[in-house]
Structures are given as structure tokens and as C-alpha cells.
Amino acid sequence: MQNIKVADDGNAICEQLLFSKYDLPYVLKIPVSDLRLIDTGNNNHNPTILIRKDVILLRTGFISCIIRYNEIWLFDGTNSVVINAKDLISRNLKKNNNNTSKNCNNRIVESLCNKSGTDNGQKNVKQTDGCEKEDVKQINSYEKEELNYLNVINNFYRYNKGKAYFEFLCLDICMQLSIKEYENDLEGINYKIRDIILLQRKEENNELNMLTNKLLRDMMKIKNNLQKLSNLLNALRTNIEKILNNEHDMKNMYLTYLNKNKCNNLKDCSDLEILLETHLQLTDELYGQLENVEEKITHYEELMRLNLDYNRNKFILLNAKISFSTLLFSISSVVTSLFGMNLKNFVEDSNYAFISVSIFVSVWSIIGIYVTKNINTLLKFFDRYNFR
Template structure:
């Protein structure tokens, strides 16, 4: 072999290596849409490096990791920002800015677009009344818009899961079918997944409500104006969070009740199937008992059918007598077998059967 005859190693000239480097570099950027204090969109699908976001909004790398890659709901309170990762929304709220991290290309892109439209309308409508007494600060208006979108998404998703489950449960009350049981299994898995997601959202709100220091730190407008709030002075945001916590708790309770109904239906179906199986077994045992009785009667006839002299061949009453004896043996065997079967079928909480 000459040196030029050797094949080129694939690991030396790997065309996929630059693509991996490009993908790794793209992972260091986040696409987001920005709203200003008047509800106007100042940036659409803009790309920020993670280092820029960390430096601009005084964040930590683990904060962006929970927003970018974590699938669990999180509500993080930072000195100058509120980070939200709830279902289809990943939002960063400042005292005068809202950043919505894009979910383009995923199944949540439509719901996120609807949320952006609603958020823009609410922020614009509320900016005109911002100077009135009793109006919510900018960060609380954005937070309420996020919670409305999340609870609305949970309610619509629950309605989409609840209707087919209720329909299948109603049909199973009339007739137990294999296809209906298969559909019930599929819907129960979907309902279990939804229940877990709703419970995680409720737990995130519950955890935030238990932290007084985080609730007081959510007043970003007052903090930007230099106003210091007491740690226990958070009635406004606490009432806001409690109202939506109750909504999510109601959704979780309704999902748990529906899951309980599915389990009860499954137990009833199993009991009915066991009862039918027992009935078939009893019927089989009865046929076996009847066969045993007939075999007991024909045993005598088989003995007399042998080519042996038994002194009854020439008797006038021989045939009738032997037939009566065979019938008595058959009846006795059948009655005895049915009596034993009835004694075994008696179920008692204590003691042996039939004692």
C-alpha cells in the first residue's frame, strides 16, 4: 500500500463539528420580546446573550437556567426583577419593563402570542390610570396578566380533558367494552399529567405566599423610588396571589375528584369482571358434577354389559332394576356434588366454609 491509498479518517475531516460549535454558541443566546412602561413593544424576537441579561438585570446564571431549560414552574424574586416560569410563559418583570422569552416553534407559541396581545392591551389601558389612587404598580399588573393567562390555560386544558373522561365513564355504566376501557386508560394518563402540572403551579404560588420577605421584595416600583417597605407590609400582592392560588387549587381539586372517579370505576369494573368470571367457573363446575353423576350411573351399566354370567340375563325385572340403580347412583352423585358446591360458595368473614 502507498500512503495515498489510505482512506481519509472521518474524525479528521468531520463536517458536523462546526455545526456543533454553532449550536453550542446559539445556546448562549435567548430570544425575547420587550414591553416598555406604556405597554408598547420596543423589541420583537430580539436576541440577548445570557451574559448581557445577567449583567443588565442583576441576575445569576442559575436564574436563567431555571427560565431557559427547567420544565418545572418557578417564581423567583430578585432584588430588581421577578422571574416567572409557569407552563407556557417565561417572563422577566421589572418596575418598568417586561421581557417575554419566546417559545417560537413549540406548541405554546400560539398561547404565548395571545398572552402578548392581552398584556399589551392591559398595560396600555392601565398606563393612563397609573397616577390614580389605588391603582396597581406596573409589576403587579404584569404579574396579574401572567396569572390570568396561566389559570385560563389550565381551565381550558382541564375542560378538554374532563369532557371525554366523563363521557367514557357514563358509557361504562351502561356497557363494559374493551375499547372503552382502552380509551379510559389513555384519558387517565392525560389527566394524571395535567393534575401534576396544575399541582406544581399551585405549589409554586403556595411557596411564594409562605415567604414574607419575597412578598415584600416584589414591590419593585417602590424600591426603585427609594421607598423601604416593612417585611410584613405586603397585603396588596398577597391578596393578588391568594385569589389565583384559590383558582389553581379549585382546578387541582376538580382534577383529583375526576381521578378518584376513574379509580372507583376501574375497581367496580374489576369487581364485575371477577363476578362474571366466578359465574363461568361455577357453571363449569356444575357441568363437571353432572358429568360425574352420569359416569357413576354408567359405571354399573358398564359392569353388566360385560360378557359374564350374572344370573340376570333371563330375569324379567333385571333391566328395570339395573336402570333404577344406575339412576339412583347418578342422582346421588349430582346432589352430593351440588351440596358441596353450595357449601363452598358460602363466604364468611370468619371460620371455615360450611362450619
């Protein structure tokens, strides 16, 4: 497991521990039933956010973690998403410590400038102001690079300028990276759908499209994966809504505040509310995109089924044409074979026997050609008069 802990001096200690997850209930004093809900080894559970005493248990579908006021336990430390979360949390903590140290140095410089002469003091103040502006520009550029690295609209920790609690920083980064993974999965599904649609359009002009059945099976597999993704995202969105509607849970999420204050007299939860509402908006937008993709899949599934029905009707017509052609050919063969037998039919001595037989066979051949070309009309006639 991956553990990130904030020491008493404010420095972040990041280490990967050979620690069994089954020992966590005894170390962190959390119920085993709650641990089972966020366990990455159990794929039967949906994303969930549990608020317990002095701890937040989070499962987003890509990241499972246990957050306390000064540390975070990340499951599956070898996962790439978990590694990104660890790096971002450590980087933000180091940046926060650097900002606090710079603020302390600036305060010392300002106090020294105030004690010095007025003229020299004004010059020093201008210099320090210039340095502060340069530092602000560097910090803003660094934050923009971090935003591009995340490639997610929300960055709660940046807007709070390092004043957010440790638990909110961890919660925000884990949620951002998870939503980004949902976006990547949805984009991958979109690419697969486009490839299937292109193949379908290439083959739809052919007389018989033999790829339709295979493409339909592939589309059904993609639809199943999309349904699983939709269920996970919907569960995450539902959990965020539950917390927003429960003021008691929101107050209990202020782990750092509760660790310093015995009584929960917190009245303002606006910063946490902004964080949760931002992620709720992102999940709503992503869920809307999922519904649009699902509608697109349903639309093309109907088109493929129509194409399959069209091909099936073609085979049925071909079978009917072959059957009628065989029937008429058999009738003509029977008539001609009668004259090949050594039977007295009182016609073999006639001069018009050969001509009459030839005319009969030719007429039946013409009728057979006409019937096979207009097989639809004949089938409608049979359906109308209930011929079986």
C-alpha cells in the same frame, strides 16, 4: 423566544427573537441553576416562582417567562398560550397608553375652559363631562369583552385601572391564562370520565361485561394524568403561599419601584397581596375540584373492580358446573360400559337388568342436574368440612 419591551416613551415593542436561552444568564445576569428550573425543555421540574435581584422568574406549567421592570422574556414563543399572553400584554399596554393620552387631552381642555368666560366655560365643562362618560362606557365595554376573552374570574389589571406596574401586569396575565389551561384540562378529564361511566352503565346489565377490564385500564390512565395535574397545581399554590408569607420577597417584586428608588422603603404591598391572594383562591377552588374528580374516579374504580370480581366468580361457577357435569357423566358412562363388555356378571340373564341400569343412570342424571344448579351449596359444604 418572545420579547415584549416597554420603550422610554411608553410604547410596547413586541418582537420574536432568534435568541438562545443559554445566553440569558449572561444577558440578564441570572444564575444558570434558576434558569434550569423554569426551562420548558426540562419537564422534571414543577411550577415555581423565583424572586431574584431585578428579575422575577415564573414557571406555571404552561408558561415560562422572565420578568423585568420594562420587559418580559417568554419561552416557547410558538405555544398558543404564550401567544395569547403576548397579545394580552401588548393590548393592555396600548390601552394604558391611550388612556394616559386621553387624560392629558382632557386636562388641556379643562384648562382652556377655565380661562374662558364663565357661561361658555360651564357649557364646555358639561360637554367634556359628557365625552368623559362616553369614554368610560366604551372602556368598560372593552374590558368586559377582554374578560369574556380570558374567561377567568380575576382581572387584576382592570381593577387597578391601568395603574399597576408592568411586572404585575405580566404576572397577572400569565397566571390567569395558566389557571384557565388547568381548568380546560380538568374539564377534558371530566368529559372522558363521563364517557367511561356511560359505557359502563350500558354494559352493566349484560350477563358478562367484557368491557370492564378495558374501561378500568382507561380509568387508571386518566387517574395518572389527573395526579400529574394535581401535583403541578399544588406546586403552584405552594409557591404563591411562600411569597405571601415572605414580606421581603413581596417587596423585591416591585421591580419598577426599585428601579426608580435605590432604597427599598416600600411599606404598602396591598396591590401585590391582592393579586397573589386572588390567584391563590382560584388555585384552591380548582384544587378542590381536582380532589372531587379524584374521589369520583376512585369510586368508579371500586365499582369496576367489583364488576370484574363478579364476572370472575361467574366464570369459576361455570367451570365448576362443567366439571361436575363431566364427572357425573363419566360415572354413568362407566356403569353402562360394564354391561357392554363380554364379562359374566350374573345379571345379563335377568329380566330386570335393563330397567335397573336405566334407573341408575336416570338417578345420577337427576343428581347431576341438581348439583350443577345448586353448585354454591355444594361449594359451601366443601369449604365447611375442608374438602380439597
